[in-house]
Amino acid sequence: MTGTAETEAAEFSNTYKLTVIPIPTNRPNQRLDEPDLIYKTEDAKFESVVEDIVERRERGQPVLVGTASVAKSEHLSRLLDKRGIPHEVLNAKQHFREAEIVAQAGRPGAVTVATNMAGRGVDIVLGGNAENLAQRELRAQGLTQGDEAWEAAWPEALARHTPACTKDAARVIEAGGLYVLGSERHESRRIDNQLRGRSGRQGDPGESRFFLSLEDELMRLFATGAVSWVMDRAIPDDVPIEAKMVTKAIERAQNTVEGRNAETRKDVLKYDEVMNEQRKVIYARRLQILEDEDLHARTLELIDVAAQTLVERSCPSEFPEDWDLHRLILEATQYWPTTLTADGLADSESLPVLTDLVRNDGVEYYERHCEELPGGEETARAIERDVMLQILDQRWREHLSEMDHLRDGIHLRAVAQLDPLVAWQREGYTMFEKLLDSIDDDYLRYVLHVEAIVNPAVEPDLARAVYEAADDPVAGTLALTSQLLADRGTEVDPTVDALNVAAPPSGNGAGGSQRAAQPLAVDEQTMVPTIKAPHEKIGRNEPCWCGSGKKFKLCHGAA
Secondary structure, three states: OOOOOHHHHHHHHHHHOOOOOOOOOOOOOEEEEOOOEEEOOHHHHHHHHHHHHHHHHHOOOOEEEEEOOHHHHHHHHHHHHHOOOOOEEEOHHHHHHHHHHHHOOOOOOOEEEEEOOOOOOOOOOOOOOHHHHHHHHHHHOOOOOOOHHHHHHHHHHHHHHHHHHHHHHHHHHHHOOEEEEEOOOOOOHHHHHHHHOOOOHHHOEEEEEEEEEOOOHHHHHHOHHHHHHHHOOOOOOOOOEOOHHHHHHHHHHHHHHHHHHHHHHHHHHHHHHHHHHHHHHHHHHHHHHHOOOOOHHHHHHHHHHHHHHHHHHHOOOOOHHHOOHHHHHHHHOOOOOOOOOHHHHOOOOOHHHHHHHHHHHHHHHHHHHHHHOOOOHHHHHHHHHHHHHHHHHHHHHHHHHHHHHHHHHHHHHHHHOOOHHHHHHHHHHHHHHHHHHHHHHHHHHHHOOOOEOOOOOOOHHHHHHHHHHOOOHHHHHHHHHHHHHHHOOOOOOOOOOOOOOOOOOOOOOOOOOOOOOOOOOEOOOOEOOOOOOOOOOOOOOOEOOOOOOOEHHHOHHHO
């Protein structure tokens, strides 16, 4: 529902599959839209604008002047000051007074200079807004809206201003209603229509006119034919021109700019479609995990994939003399604590047999690991979901950053005579495949090294008490964790500045990950927060190190 969508109907239909339907106005439109006036120079145009404003103001007609930039509005304001014309300037610098300025822009002789004037959320009432005047009077008396004193004084103040506004409205209507003056054409017809639409609302009389110059950016860049036609005429600078040819040239220029901007938005949408498809896949995957998906079967599949990849990498042919079994064992330990040895695998008859031995070793360790966890299978399923969700989120954030870097330089593919959009689609797909592989690889590394520790739940108040009692917050947290581990019978090396529990070894895995797995420990129900050393940076959205369960930015990061 907007009054200015008709000029963009084609884009709404092609891009968003939406139909634009014009609806008749509530009351007949009485606004008079005058032809554009074109001047040779910008200075001559603004001089004529000021003269027109003076004439309209003398007969009591309110004037709303629209400019295309803050600089132009301030330039016009200085010209009005030189002529001694009271006026209000509405731009980004006056946003706190915006509603009040617009509310009184319809008073007799009021002059308002606005930048890119749209709806602004406040209607311009002819004669002035009585409610706004009453509010201004009560605030000047020191009253606060909503108080008993305000409510008691409100009816009287409103009754005092209403007759005056009604009388002023009749005077404005007699003078011709609100006069909208455009100091130049905008690149988009929609913005011009928004400015014009401030006048003649709900059957009120009104008038509008645009003042242009051949030095305006739109005319200079896109209406070159019309400019040449005017320049060939021996016309003084201060004499305006009214010609249908120039008006049509301006409309063509606006159509050209609108078409160019629409193509830009369409191009951006095409680029975003790649990210949108990737986003759908990741969000669907997260939703499955959040809805308690059983990852047991998926873990077995990943063990099978890892076994095949490890064998293919270390044993490139069917000939045993080409097999590097020591490398195979070393890389297998990156996923699970294998019991296989190079001597035991040397008797394998073929690669499929070797692959089965590695796969079976991984599956046996996985099943045994799940049974040994406190709580058995139920705990194992909860751990698998938590691990997968954390890795998925972390890797997706990294992927978004990498895609942003790719998008910044993808236009350079045009230098190599390649279509940047096609290159973006192809390279984005390749990066997304690597993302999925790295998620699976990291998940398998973590989940087969997780340890569950049975211990009483750490009360947040206890952790906070240790933090507040210690001179060094990190030292206090480490002291708390050391005491908890000591209660379990675990020895703690006092020289270590961070507690790394159950950290899997680092190295290259089946997915080609070059990043070492980070410390990870699991309680009976939830992940134990990682304790970071003083030199390590804690992210704003990471769990706070104090153990409160809140994000760092909402806990100690807030200070």
